[in-house]
Amino acid sequence: MQLQTVLFILLAAIMALTVVLFQYYYKSKRKGKLQVILSFLRFLAIFGTLLLLINPKFTKNEYTLQKTNLVLLADNSSSLALEGKAQAISHFSFLKDKVESLSDNFNIFTYKFGGELSNSDTLGLTEKSTNISKALAGLNEIFTGTTTAVILLSDGNQTIGEDYEFYGKRQKLPIYPVVLGDTTKYDDLAISQINTNRYAFLKNKFPLEVFISYDGKEEVSPELKVFMDDNLVYKEKVALSNVSNTKIINTQIEASTVGIKNIKVTLSPLPNEKNSANNEKLMALEVLDEKTNVAIISNVQHPDIGALKKSIESNEQRLVSIYRPDADLSKLQEVDVYILYQPDATFAKVYQQIQLRNSNSFTVLGTNTDFNFLNNIQNSFLVESGYPVQELFASPNAAFSKFDISDFSLQDFPPLLSDAGPVTILGRGEPLLKIRIKGVDMDQPLLSTVEEDASKHAILVGENIWKWRVQNYRNDQAFVEFDAFLGKLILYLTTSKGKNRFVLDYSSIYNNSNETKIKATYFDEAFVFDANASINIKVVNKSTNTSLEFPMLLKDGYYEADLSHLTPATYDFIATVTKENLSRSGSFSVLDFDAEKQFSSSNYGKLNRLANNTTGKLYFPDQMDSLVTALETDTKFVPVQKSKQIVVPLIDFKFLLGIIVAALSLEWFIRKYNGLT
Structure with a gap:
């Protein structure tokens, strides 16, 4: 407490005493205990009031020691077990014991990771994938805003996720990698990737693309073999060298029988190749004995047609052909679903064939649709005409039950254009999407299904659906969600009638x-x-x-x-x-397939670049003592003593106010009780 405050308190006591002496003892003839009690109560009231005005305070300092966080991050993937599970666990335990000696200067945390980050101090080396960048991102989120260093124990081989070397350029925490596993470079052949379709059609050939890499100095000529259900279907000699160390092999394989086919691609190993697990890769595809034929029939050229074709054919089971309405009807005999794009009077023969075959159809309306013709030619729905062209936004129907549309998001989707009026469904209809105009939800279908006794139909009241596919790509950098939604609609139209519960x-x-x-x-x-x-x-x-x-x-x-x-x-x-x-x-x-078996040695070069990008340093298992010493002596990680000054009022305001009120009240009561003025 400051000296000035103490003097003010003494002055307040003197002033209160002076007032009391003047009021109760100056020229007063009364004596006795009553006079003393009354004067004491008056002194308390006056002195308390003056203390409220002075409001005395005192300060105190609290000191805390802020330590640096030290995170021990261990790779728990099975690739480390290939070089000796006991050895990797031993290195981890040794470093963990060494780090414990730094507890005076560091707050120590232990994490492990495979595909995900987890808080644990025991290793099993059983994870089937490695995602180093995701583990580092998780630590950044946990320890944001603090001084933290990370010791990373890993072989540096990542199987999924963002490349951690590039992520390291955005890394906020210094990384000190400790390289586990074999650092010796060996000659190695590897099948790095195989590309093919997920589906093939019976008696057709499907493409197979094989990527081969070679790490070595000598010229080699391994033999590539392709087996389908253990039967050899293709082989080729591949010439590789230290200059030409990658090859792409393209071939066509015939799908001769129906079902799931297991495909194995192998490379004959080098004489002294240490890791032959990456010389073989397995995959599978399904051979189908039929495909869905979809016909898009249109008199107009519009981007919607290309978008529909691309989206439907994203599933290899479906083939889309584009026709004009005056095409030879014999070409449409094998069609499973007719997509009628903005039909007009020239579609009359097409509608007759649809009705004769009880075929399923998908009608897309637009500004070029002849609504009078459409209302007269079919009995599934009626469309009011005579409306201006307007923008129609989509609103999902949560009660739709034909198939699951919960994964389809309409976020930021642009409107469709249409000059159609309200649509009346004549059959057993159920809307997938409803119309929203200028922010107002209308009880009118934008996209609806209709069921008749022997056929199914769908109607979309608007053009420019191609913009939806583009928006899906903007949102997700892929067309998957839109293509899946349209694929479910086509699948619904191609299946037998009836609801699938x-x-x-x-x-x-x-x-x-x-x-x-x-x-x-x-x-x-x-x-x-x-x-x-x-x-x-x-x-x-x-x-x-x-x-x-x-x-x-x-x-x-x-x-x-x-x-x-x-x-x-x-x-x-x-x-x-x-x-x-x-x-x-x-x-x-x-x-x-085990991605963790694809590596023959640790990737210490990439770990070293990660360390350099994060102001850290690379270490090997025999340098752990040097790592501990470097952390202990690094001035960046010295604990910081912080002080906090706390100002505390000497007197509780409410308590003192209560004493003042009580003293004045008691003094008044005593005076009145004794007949004093």
Whole structure:
């Protein structure tokens, strides 16, 4: 407390005492205890009031020691186990013990990572993927705004995610890599990638593209072989050298039988090649015995036509052909779905063929559509005409039940153009999307399905759907969401009539390192999603005939079975809704591919560049003592003592005010009680 404040308090006491002496004792003839009590109460009231005005305070300093955070980040992927699991764990334990000696200067944290970052101080070296950049990004988020150093124990081989060398240029924390694994460079052949379609059609040839790389000095000529279901279907000698160290092999393989085909591509190993695991790669594709033929019929040239063709053909099971309405009708005999783009009177013969064949159709309206002709030629819907051209925004119909559209987002989608009026659905219709005009939701369909006794139809009330596909790319850098949405619509139009209440979503091919999951959507008889259903799935290994059965778990709007624990093989499965005995079946293959086995040595060069980009330094296991010493002596990581000054009022304002009120009240009561004025 300052001396000035102390003097003010003493002065306040003297002033209060002076006032009391003047009021109660100066020229006063009264004596006794009553006079003393009254004068004391008056002194308390006056002195308390003066203390409130002075408001005395005192300050105190609190000191804290702020340490640097030191993160021990360990690679838990199986690639480290290839060089000796015990040795890698031993290096980790040794460094962890060494780092503990720095606890006086550092707050020590231990994390491990594979595909994801986790807080743990034990290693199992069982992760099937490595994502170093994601682990570093997670640490940046956890320790943002603090002084932190990271010791990274890894072989530097990353299998998924952003290249950590480039991510290091944006890295905020200094990285000190410790290189684990073999640092010796060996001659090595590798099949780095295989590209092919996911589907092929029976009796057709499908393309196969193989990328080969070579790390060595001598000229070599390994033999490339391609097997399909263990049958040799292609082979070729490949010439490689230290100058020409990459090759791309392109070939065509015939799909002779239906089903899932396992494809194995191999390279004959070098005489002294240490890692031959990357000389072989497996993949699979499904051979189909039929495909969906879609015909787009139009009299006008419009970007929508190209967008529809590209989107529908993104699924290799579908083939799209473009015709004018005056085309020879014999060419349309094998069509499964007719897309009628802005029909007019020239479409009369096409509509007659659709009605004769009870075919399914998808009608797209626009500013060139003849609405009078359209209303007269078919009985599925009526369109009012005579409206001006206007912009129609889309609003999803959450109650749509024909198929799942929950994954389709309309965020930032541009409007469609149309001069059509309200559309009246005459059959059993259900809108997928509704119209929104100038921010107002209209109870009118923008995209709707219609079911008749023997056919299905869809109608889109507007042109420029190509802009939706472009917007999907702007949002996600891919067309996947839009193409999947349109693909579901085409699939709905090509399947047999009737509503499907139990729908499965799965892939026919899974990599062993990927998440193998099967999703299911189930609706009750009112076609409302049933969140209380009991769905079981039975999976049978076709090679061993062993089976597993377990329930599918409820997620956000769907059911899911996580099958990522399955070993590589081909499986059949059947999913059953127990209370209705409703079931769906299928098959899939899990490939035997381990990305962690593709490396023959550690990538210390990339780790060194990461260290340089983050003002860190690279170390090897025999230099751990030097690493600990460098961290201990680095001035950047010296603990910082911080002080905080706290100002505390000497007297509680409310408490003192209460004393003043009590003293004055008690003095008044005593005076009145004793008849004093």
